[in-house]
Each structure stands twice: as structure tokens, then as C-alpha cells.
Amino acid sequence: MTKHQPPVNKNETIHVTFEDITHDGAGVAKKNGYPLFVKGGLPGEAAEVKVVQVKKNYGFGRLMKINEESSERVEPPCPIFNRCGGCQLQHLSYEGQLAYKHKQVEETLSRIGGITDVPVHPTLGMNDPWRYRNKSQVPVGEQRGDLVAGFYAERSHQIVDMESCVIQHEDNDKVVQLVKKLAKQYGIRGYDDRIHKGTLRHVVVRHAKHTDELMVVLVTKGKELPNKKNLIEALQNELPNVKSIVQNINPKRTNVIFGDRTEVLWGEEVIHDFIGDIQFAISARSFYQVNPDQTKVLYDKALEYAQLTGKETVIDAYCGIGTISLFLAQKAKQVYGVEIVPEAVSDAKRNAKLNHIENADFVVGEAENIMPWWQAQGLHPDVIVVDPPRKGCDEKLLETMVNMKPDRIVYVSCNPATLARDLKYLAEHGFKTQEVQPVDMFPQTGHVECVSWLVKK
Numbered sequence: 001m002t003k004h005q006p007p008v009n010k011n012e013t014i015h016v017t018f019e020d021i022t023h024d025g026a027g028v029a030k031k032n033g034y035p036l037f038v039k040g041g042l043p044g045e046a047a048e049v050k051v052v053q054v055k056k057n058y059g060f061g062r063l064m065k066i067n068e069e070s071s072e073r074v075e076p077p078c079p080i081f082n083r084c085g086g087c088q089l090q091h092l093s094y095e096g097q098l099a100y101k102h103k104q105v106e107e108t109l110s111r112i113g114g115i116t117d118v119p120v121h122p123t124l125g126m127n128d129p130w131r132y133r134n135k136s137q138v139p140v141g142e143q144r145g146d147l148v149a150g151f152y153a154e155r156s157h158q159i160v161d162m163e164s165c166v167i168q169h170e171d172n173d174k175v176v177q178l179v180k181k182l183a184k185q186y187g188i189r190g191y192d193d194r195i196h197k198g199t200l201r202h203v204v205v206r207h208a209k210h211t212d213e214l215m216v217v218l219v220t221k222g223k224e225l226p227n228k229k230n231l232i233e234a235l236q237n238e239l240p241n242v243k244s245i246v247q248n249i250n251p252k253r254t255n256v257i258f259g260d261r262t263e264v265l266w267g268e269e270v271i272h273d274f275i276g277d278i279q280f281a282i283s284a285r286s287f288y289q290v291n292p293d294q295t296k297v298l299y300d301k302a303l304e305y306a307q308l309t310g311k312e313t314v315i316d317a318y319c320g321i322g323t324i325s326l327f328l329a330q331k332a333k334q335v336y337g338v339e340i341v342p343e344a345v346s347d348a349k350r351n352a353k354l355n356h357i358e359n360a361d362f363v364v365g366e367a368e369n370i371m372p373w374w375q376a377q378g379l380h381p382d383v384i385v386v387d388p389p390r391k392g393c394d395e396k397l398l399e400t401m402v403n404m405k406p407d408r409i410v411y412v413s414c415n416p417a418t419l420a421r422d423l424k425y426l427a428e429h430g431f432k433t434q435e436v437q438p439v440d441m442f443p444q445t446g447h448v449e450c451v452s453w454l455v456k457k
Contacts, residue, residue, distance in 0.1 A: 004056070006034050006054050006055075006056070006059060007031050007032040007034050008031050008034065008036070008051045008054060008059055009051065009054065010051055010052065010053065010054050011050065011051065011052075012050070012051045013048055013049065013050045013051075013064060014031060014048070014049055014051065014061075015046070015047075015048055015049075015067075016029035016030075016031065016036065016038075016041075016046070016047055016048075016049050016061075017029060017044070017045070017046050017047075018038070018041040018042060018043050018044065018045045018047065019043060020043055021041075021042070021043060021092075021100055021446075022037060022446075023104060023416075023417075023446050024088055024446045025039070025088025025089050025092075025445075025446040026038060026039050026041070026088075027039070027040065027041020027042060027043070027045070027063075028041075029041065029047075029049065029061070034057075034058065034059065035057075035058045035059075036049065036051065036058070036059050036060065036061045037058065037059070037060050037061070038060070038061040038062065038063050039062075039063065039154075040063040040082075040091060041063055042070040042072060042073055042091070042092060042096075043070065044068075044070045045066055045068055045069060045070050045073070046066075046067045046068035047063055047064070047065060047066045047067060047068075048064045048065040048067065049061035049062065049063060049064060050062045050064050070096075072092055072093045072095070072096035073091055073092070073093075074090075074091060074092065074093050075091075076090035076091050077090065077130075077166050078090055078165070078166045080150075080160050080162060083153055083154075083160045084150070084151045084152075084153065084154070084160045084162070085151065085152055085153055085154035085155065085156075086151045086165070086167070086445070087167065087444040087445055088444075088445055088446045089444050089445060089446060090166075090444050094125065094129050094443065097125075097129075097440070097443065097444070098122065098123040098125045098440060099123075101123045101438055101440060101448040102120065102122055102123045102438055104416060104448060105120050105123075105416045105436065105438045105448060105450055106120045108416040108417055108419075108420050109416065109419075109420045109423070109436065111420070112417055112420035112421055112424070113419075113420030113421065113423050113424040113427075114424060115420065115423060115424070115427070115433060118433045118434070118435060118436060119435045119436070120435075120436045120437075120438065121435065121436070121437045121438070122438075123438040123439065123440050123448065124294075124297050124301075124437065124438070124439045124440065125440045125443070126293060126294060126440065126443055129440070129443030129444065130166050130167060130443070130444075131166065131167065131168065131169055131170060132167060132169075132290075132291045132293065132294070132443065133165075133167050133168045133169060133172070133290045133291065134169055134172075134206065134207045134208065134209055134273075134288075134290055134291070134292060135172075135204070135205070135206050135207075135288070135290045136165070136168050136169075136172035136173075136175075136176060136203070136204065136205040137202060137204050137257055138150065138151065138162075138176050138202060138203045138204075138205075139151070139152065139159055139191075139201070139202055140159075140180075140183070140190045140191060140200045140201060140202060140203060141159045141190045141191060141192060141193070141198075142189065142190040142192060142198065143159070143161070147180060147183055147184050147188075147189075147190045148161040148180075148190065149161065149162065149176055149179070149180045149190075149203060150162030151165070157193060157255075162176075163177065166444075167443070167444055169207045169209075171205070171207045171214055171241070172205040172207055174239075175203065175205045175214065175216055175239065176203050176205065178234075178235070178238055178239070179200075179203045179216070179218070179235075180203075182231055182234050182235070183200055186226055186227035186230060186231055187226055187227070188200050188225070188226050188227070188231075191221055193253075193255070196221075196253050197221075198221060199220050199221055199222070199224065199225065199226065200218060200219070200220055201219045201220060201221055201250060201257075202217075202218075202219035202257050203216070203217070203218060203219075204216075204217035204219060204248075204257070204284070205217070206271060206282060206284075206288075208271050208272060208273035208282065209273060209292045209293075210273055210274040210292070211271070211272050211273055211274070212241050213241060213243040213244075213271035213272060213273070214239055214241050214242045214243060214244075214271070215242075215243065215244040215245075215246065215270075215271045215282070215284065216235060216239070216242060216244070216245050216246070217246045217247075217248055217284045218245075218246070218247050218248070218265075219247075219248045219249075219250055219257060219258065219259070220247060220248070220249055220250070221249075221250065221251060222249065222251055223247075223249055225247060228265065232245055232265055232266050235266075236266065242267065243267050243268050243271050244264065244266075244267040244268045244269065244270065244271055244284075245264070245265045245266040245267055246262060246263065246264055246265060246269075246284045247262070247263050247265050248261065248262045248263075248284060248285075249261040249262075249263070258284075258285055262283075262284050262285065269283055270282055270283045270286075273288070273292065274292075275289070275292055275295050275296050275299065275323065275327075276296055276299070276300075276327065277330075278323075278326045278327060278330075278351075278355055279351070279354050279355055280321065280323070280351050280354075281347065281350055281351060281354055283347065285343065286321055286343075286344070286347050287320050287321055287341075287344060288321065288323070289323065289441070290441075290442075291441050291442065294439055294440065294441045294449075295323070295441070297439055298412065298439045298441065298449055298451060299323070299324060299327045301437050301439065301451045302324060302327070302328075302385060302410050302412055302451050303327055303328065303331065305408070305410045305451060305452075305453035306328060306331075306332075306383045306385065306408065306410050307383075307408060308328065308331035308332050308383070309331075310331060310332070310333060311333050311382075312332045312333055312381075312382040312383055313332070313333060313334050313335075313336075313379065313380065313381050313382055313383075314328050314332045314334070314335045314336070314381060314382065314383045314384070314385060315335075315336050315337075315338070315371065315374070315379075315381040315383075315384045315385070315404075315406075316328065316335060316336070316337040316338070316385045316386075316387075317338055317367035317371065317384065317385070317386045317387075317388075317393075317397065317401075318338075318339060318367060318386060318387050318388050318389070319337030319338060319339045319344075319345075319348060319362060319387075320339055320341075320344050320348070320387070321344050321347035321348050321351060322337055322347070322348030322349075322351045322352060322360065322362060324385055324387060324412070325337040325348065325352075325360050325362070326348075326351060326352060326355060326357055326360060328360075328383075328385065329352075329357045329359050329360040330357075332359065332383075333359065334359050334360075334361075335359060335360040335361070336360075336361050336362075336363070336374065336379070336381075337360060337361070337362040337363070338362075338363050338364075338365055338366075338367045338370045338371065339362065339363075339364065340364070340365065340366055340367075341364075342364050345362045345363070345364045348360075348362040349362050366394075367386075367394075367397050367400070368394050368396040368397040368399075368400055371397070371400045371401075371404065372400055372403075375400075375403070375404055380404065380405075381404055381406045382406055382407050382408070383406055383407065383408045383409070383410065384401050384404065384406045384408075384409050384410075385409075385410045385411075385412070386401070386409070386410075386411050386412065387412035387413075388413070388418075389414075390414055390415040390418065391415075391418060392413070392415065392418025392419065392421060392422050393418075393422050395425070398422060398425050398426065398429075399429075401426070402426070402429040402430060402431070405456060406456065407455065407456055408453070408454065408455055408456070409426065409431055409454040409455075410451065410452070410453060410454075411423070411450075411451070411452040411454065412449070412450070412451050412452075413449065413450045413451075413452070414441075414447065414449050416448065416450060419450055419452065423452060423454070426454060430456060430457050431454045431455065431456055431457065432454060432455055432457050433452055433453070433454050434453045434454065434455055435452070435453055436450055436451070436452045436453075437450065437451045437452075438450050439451065
């Protein structure tokens with residue numbers, strides 16, 4: 001055997017001991033240093049694994065039999081956990097999940113950012129890590145002539161039909177099952193993405209935790225929706241807390257959920273919810289955090305790290321619908337938010353008005369272009385808050401932040417890898433990371449959110 005040939009063969013069954021878990025919840029085992037990724041394996045477990053794919057530097061296996069179980073292994077409560085791609089960690093105890101996420105953040109900061117001397121606090125978890133999602137986006141299709149609605153199987157477009165999802169709010173489940181029943185009753189066909197035919201593509205449900213208001217969004221291929229009047233009446237009768245029934249039309253051959261056109265079929269254009277004392281108007285396509293309890297935990301930590309006294313000027317880059325900005329505005333002199341999505345900025349302005357907050361201004365544009373313009377106008381922020389998408393901050397934005405010389409930077413991140421990369425850049429340009437706080441925004445999944453506190457050296 002040459003030294004470049006993998007030490008395993010496809011379809012071979014081997015005995016392994018799992019050493020770690022990947023960011024998407026797969027067990028990691030090694031054969032002569034060659035990593036195998038196996039769904040369902042937990043660290044410390046001895047198991048028999050069938051090799052299903054062999055690549056040059058790593059392979060994939062299927063878990064056949066566990067010979068020695070981890071003390072952290074639990075029985076997943078979801079009957080379709082092994083087929084659905086939504087959750088990755090239901091087989092790991094919740095204490096185990098929190099510890100795994102803490103370790104993931106620590107190791108990623110060290111490996112990618114070279115950051116080893118910064119306290120990473122234990123992950124802040126939930127008292128009850130189930131039924132936390134306030135938004136459900138469920139694809140609808142047809143299988144063997146029957147309408148199905150559920151979630152996609154892992155790495156596929158095959159819908160796994162679902163009666164209940166243990167991380168969704170119960171009302172979301174209720175609405176999906178009701179729409180499924182009514183669609184069958186009124187002859188509304190599910191969408192087939194292979195041939196681009198059918199009517200109903202997705203059911204999107206939004207539930208406001210603190211007001212109990214419901215919004216139902218029916219995403220259709222065209223404007224046509226058979227028996228629309230009967231459908232609306234049935235939804236009203238069966239759902240006493242429904243405040244908004246909306247149709248979104250998406251005629252494109254795409255896996256993007258929403259189309260450009262949205263029409264209110266009945267009720268209000270928005271529903272309302274609170275995070276802390278701040279009220280938010282949420283429309284069909286608004287971005288709004290899906291776990292309101294942990295969002296409050298996350299934002300409280302961001303506010304603590306911002307160390308506001310009422311005299312500070314704050315910039316919130318990637319401000320979205322103003323969720324963090326409005327939290328900060330309660331304690332700051334002035335907040336400036338910038339966001340590339342025009343609809344989000346409209347929502348942010350509406351939310352500021354709703355809460356009678358007058359010290360928050362919002363601008364549409366790329367933060368890396370708007371912020372230098374602000375600086376040229378004489379704006380000097382004391383604090384900059386960033387909450388970028390998974391790809392992290394654009395290098396031009398990092399450069400702009402460094403040039404503005406704020407006293408503090410608060411970096412909210414949904415991806416430890418890009419966080420580590422960006423903290424390294426900021427460390428090389430005069431900003432020291434004081435501490436990092438992981439927050440479990442998405443229990444039962446491999447995702448972890450972090451808040452980092454940086455100060456100017």
C-alpha cells in the first residue's frame with residue numbers, strides 16, 4: 001500500500017472508537033490517522049462502521065452497531081430524527097450539547113484565530129430546550145398521489161412527511177396539519193420541483209411568543225389558489241389566534257422559499273412580538289430571530305459588553321430590522337444602523353416608531369461603504385456592534401472598523417470559524433478580545449451563537 005492510499009475500502013466494516021463530533025453533529029473516528037465521519041456516533045463510543053465513501057483525505061461511514069455506549073447518549077424523542085435533516089444532536093444529552101458547543105468554540109478560536117488566552121465562558125443554554133422555534137417553513141409536495149408536508153431529508157430534496165416537530169411551537173404544528181388537511185379537502189395540489197408543477201410550495205407559520213398572535217403564509221407557484229374563500233374561512237374558524245393570512249407568489253424554478261410578490265388575503269399585514277420591553281412588527285418576509293428567549297439572553301450580553309452609560313455614539317453594522325439597535329438605543333446617546341436589505345431598514349424604522357425611540361437612525365447600504373462616509377462627516381463611534389451573516393465580516397468592513405478607532409467592538413456571530421478569522425484580523429490591528437460568550441440559540445442542532453467583547457489596545 002502506498003502512503004497516499006486510504007487505509008479503508010468502500011463497503012468494508014471496521015471497528016472504531018469515536019474521538020469527536022463535527023460542527024454538523026457527525027461522529028469522528030480515525031483509522032491510522034485517516035478521519036471517518038459517521039452520523040450518530042458520539043465521542044468515547046466503540047462501534048462497528050460500514051465505510052460508504054472513500055476520499056483522498058477522509059471518508060464517510062454508516063453506524064452499524066454500538067458496542068460501547070457514551071453515558072451522554074439519550075433516546076431522541078422525534079420519531080423521524082434519523083431521516084429528517086433539521087436536527088443533528090437529539091441523541092446527545094442537553095448537558096452534552098452545551099459542553100460540545102463550548103469545546104467547538106474554544107477549539108475553533110485556537111485553530112483558526114490562534115486565540116488561546118481569552119476566556120470562553122460555558123454555553124448559556126435553555127431551561128427547556130424544546131418547542132422553541134417561533135417560525136416554521138415547511139415544504140409541501142406529493143408522494144404517490146398524496147399531499148405531504150414536512151422537512152427535507154438530510155442532503156436531499158425528498159420531503160419527510162411530518163405530523164409534529166419537537167423544536168417547533170405547538171401552534172406551528174397545528175397550522176401545518178390543518179393546511180395539509182384543507183388542501184386535500186379543497187383539491188389544492190402540492191408542488192413538484194422536478195417538473196415545476198403544482199400549486200402549494202410551502203407553508204410558513206409565524207407565532208409571536210409574547211402576544212400569541214399567528215401569521216399563516218401560503219407560498220404558491222402562481223396567483224391561482226383553488227377554493228381560496230373556503231380556505232380562508234376554515235383557517236379563521238379553526239385558529240382563534242390567527243391575525244394574518246398571507247399569500248406569497250413564487251413562480252420561479254428555485255429552492256428559494258419566497259417570491260417577490262406578497263398579498264394579504266385576510267387580517268393584518270404584520271403580527272407583533274416583544275424581546276424584553278421592545279415591541280417588533282413582523283411581516284411575512286421580515287427577518288426575526290426564531291428563538292425569542294435566547295435572543296433576549298444574547299442581546300443582554302451584547303448590551304453588557306457595550307458598557308453604555310448614555311453618552312455613547314454606537315454603530316450597528318448589519319442592523320437587520322433593528323433588533324439589536326433598539327436594545328442599544330435604550331442605553332446609548334445615539335445609534336446608527338446600516339443594512340443592505342431595503343425592506344429590513346423599512347421594518348427597523350417602523351419598529352423604532354412603534355417603540356417611540358428617536359435616537360436610532362437607519363440607512364440602506366453596505367456597511368463597508370456607508371461607515372467611511374459617516375466618518376468623513378465627522379461621526380466617531382464609541383462602540384461598534386456587528387452581527388454579520390455566516391460568512392463573517394468583509395475585510396473592507398474590518399478595515400473600516402479599525403480606522404474608526406472605537407473604544408469597544410461587540411461582535412455577535414453565528415459561525416465560530418469566521419468569528420475566529422475576524423478576531424485574528426482585529427487582534428493584528430489593535431483590538432484585544434476580552435472574552436467570548438457562547439449562547440445556545442438552536443438546541444438539538446449543531447449551531448452555536450457567540451458574543452465577543454473587544455477593546456482598543
